[in-house]
Amino acid sequence: MFDSRHIQTFAEVVRTGSYAATARDLGYTQPAISQQMKALERAAGTPLFVRAGRGLRLTDAGQVLARHATGILSTIATAHGQLKAITRLESGRVRVCAFPAANATLLPATVARVAASHPGIRVELLEEEPPDSLRALREGRCDLALAFSAGHGGDAAEADGDSDEGLVEMPLLDDPLMVLLPADHALAGSSRAELGELEQERWIAGCRHCRGHFVAACAEAGFAPDIAFATDDNLAVQELVAAGAGIALVPGMTLPLLRHTGLVARPLAPAVGRRVSAFVLEGHETAPVTALLLRTLSEAAADMERAASGFPRSEA
Known part of the structure; x- marks a missing residue:
């Protein structure tokens, strides 16, 4: 040579x-x-x-x-x-695979920060729920995955029998689940809602993975929920709740997306939540573009948590 x-x-x-x-x-x-x-x-x-x-x-x-x-x-x-x-972070590409709520909230703020500080960096977004997002990471279809895990149903990486071996996890934020209610609901005036008080309600469930966590939480509260509708569409959930078709558990990070009038969101007692994390393949976390995105995601997540602490949960 x-x-x-x-x-x-x-x-x-x-x-x-x-x-x-x-x-x-x-x-x-x-x-x-x-x-x-x-x-x-x-x-x-x-x-x-x-x-x-x-x-x-x-x-x-x-x-x-x-x-x-x-x-x-x-x-x-x-x-x-x-x-x-x-x-020197003057150019490069990073592919991010995230679940819909993160793509609608955390990722736009992150992409905007990267574009402002390093305009030569290209961020591409894919959408998958965990554990499919982690599978995309393992298969090389993305460079970084955003996923969530909860106390109910195990870790995001293990939900379908996978393990987190070979992955590096960076926790970003704790995301509480909120009960989304019509404004005229009997519990709308309460500061929080106990899951056991909602046993007789009809429910609108979300994605398959979220639904598993929800059903497990209800089981701990002593009942099996009556799931009348299931949809991954956040806007559809809002419309169904506003129409009186049922109530829903929604991630706290989606509260800024509530646009429908006549809705209120209440925290659960006891609290039920999930951990949102970024995942990369082991050894890739030090790659310049990946390290930049991890830092920026952490900054955007911290801002989101600060904003959520003062978010008015009694209106949409």
Whole structure:
């Protein structure tokens, strides 16, 4: 295999026509140039120069290498420049796979911060619920996954029999579950709602993974919920609750998305919540673009938690 330094020196010898002139131009001794060319000839397996009077003449092999030398050096320079741009966060791409609530709340704030500070970085978003988002990470379809886990139903990575081996988790925020009620509901004026008080209600359930946590929480409260509707669409949940079709448990992080009038959100007593985390493959957390996104996600999550602490939960 050729040494790029030897290729660069070879190109200079071709340009100047002698080892002595190349040594002067590059600041080496003439024996050093000669040694480099001997090493290049050993790698090539054939002589590249022959003496022609006081100068040098390229052999047929030397002419072939000379034709490629400029392209080789140009490709190396381009690759070096692109690598420097990535390490300096001047360019790069990171693919994020997240669940819908995160794509609608946490990710926009994160992408905006990245675009403002590093406009050359491209963030691409995919949407999957856990554990499918973690499967996408393992399969190489994304570089970073956002997932949630809860006290009911186990860890997000283990929900379908997977383990978190080989993954690095960075917890971002604790996301409490809220009861979404019509404004005229009997518990709408309460500061919080006990799950056991809602045994007779009809429910609107969310995604399969969320529904498992919800059913487990109800079981701990001593009842099996009457699930009348199931939808992953946050807007549909709002419309159904407002229409009196049922009530729902919604993640606290989605409260800023409530747009329907006549809805209230109340925290549960005892509290039920989930942990939202970012996951990357082990060893990838130090990659410059990935590390940037992890830092920015952490900052955006902290801002979201601060905003949620003062969010008015009695109106939408």
